[in-house]
Amino acid sequence: MEAVVILLIVVAVLGLIVLPSSLRIVKEYERGVIYRFGRVNRLPKEPGPRLLLPFADRMTKVNMQVITMPVPAQDGITRDNVSVRVDAVLYFRVVDPIRATVDVQNYQFAMLQVAQTSLRSIIGKSDLDDLLSGRERLHEGLELMLSTPATGWGVHIDRVEIKDVTLPESMKRSMARQAEADRERRARIITADGELQASQKLSEAAQTMDANPSALQLRLLQTVVEVAAEKNSTLVMPFPVEMLRFFDRAGQSPQPAPPPAPAPAAQPAQPAPAPPAVEPAADAAPAELDRAAPAELPTGSPAAVPDPRSPEE
Structure with missing residues (x-):
């Protein structure tokens, strides 16, 4: 009898010692992956209290929340040969806790390395204008590059964004x-x-x-009014050429009316037109003399040319 009591006491003591290490609490945003004798249980444990077999089970908790991971700035050269420094931010979460713990050693570190490599690759494939203004297409390209390895690790990529692009001072x-x-x-x-x-x-x-x-x-009057409104002591009045033309036309319009000019009336009595009327006769006389000269003067007579000096002297 005493042996049975001692045995019960030993079991109770062992239970008090082992129970805290065997009882685990899985939170709402976590999933428990249990390894029994090194082999994984294919059904992850849901949130709530979970009792493990002492010395047989080992449980790993996997966070199912969205993880925000900053990607360190990466130096690179764009396709148009411009040196830039680009950093980004990655949003992802675990969708398969079994694959995230079994297929990869540290999925967060793996995602960080893949993000850095993909960011450096996307820099070399893009132009500077794309990095500055066309980032939506780059975000889609980064997400596609990260989704390929992340799917095999049980990780889902929610979003990838480029935060900042640092340019050299000369380029700025x-x-x-x-x-x-x-x-x-x-x-x-x-x-x-x-x-x-x-x-x-x-x-x-x-x-x-x-x-x-x-x-x-x-x-013109409106211009004078605008200038006079400034209360200046000196008033400058522009006198356009068109005004002169206006006055010229205004002065020329009554000019056909005054015919009292004496010069046009005296023109018929001027003797000047008479000589032109006689001039044709004078002009005709030399022509007649030219026609009569061969008949009056002997041909080849040198005495017919008078000496101009003898009468003058």
Whole structure:
């Protein structure tokens, strides 16, 4: 009898010692992978209290939450030969705890190494413009590159994003100059377009003022009013050439009426037209003399040429 009591006491003591090590609590976001004598149980333990066989079972807890893993910055050269430094962030979670613990030694470290390698590879395949502006396509490419090994490890990739792209200082200055030149080009184009539209409007206004000269006077008065509103002591009045032309036309319009000019009336009595009427006779006389000269003067007579010096002397 005493031996039985002693045996029960020993069992109770052993139970108090072994029970804490055999009882495990699996949390809601965890799954338990049990190894019995080194062989894995293909059914992971659900959340709740779990009792393990002493000295036979060993349980590993696997976190099923989404893990946020920063990818260290990687130095690389883009496809257009620009040195950049890119870092990213990786979001993933375990979907198969058995494969995550059996097929890979440390799935988090493995995912980190694959993410670094994939990021360096995607840098070499992309242009600088893609890294700066077209990141959605790069994110999809990174996710595809990481999903291939992660699927065999029981890991699901939720999202991959590039956080920052660091450029050399010389490249930043070059990009700043390029952006400044582009903005200056657009500013000049806008200014030239405005000048073109203004010239067209001014041409239409000039045509309107040319058709109605009084509009030019009204415009001049409006300009004077605008200048006088500044309360200046000196008033500058522009006098356009069109105004002179207007006055010139205004002065020329009544000119056909005054015919009292004496010169046109005296023209019929001038003796000047008479000599031209006689000139044809004078012109005809030399012609007749030329025709009569061969008959009056002997041919080849040298005495017919008088000495001009004898009468003068």
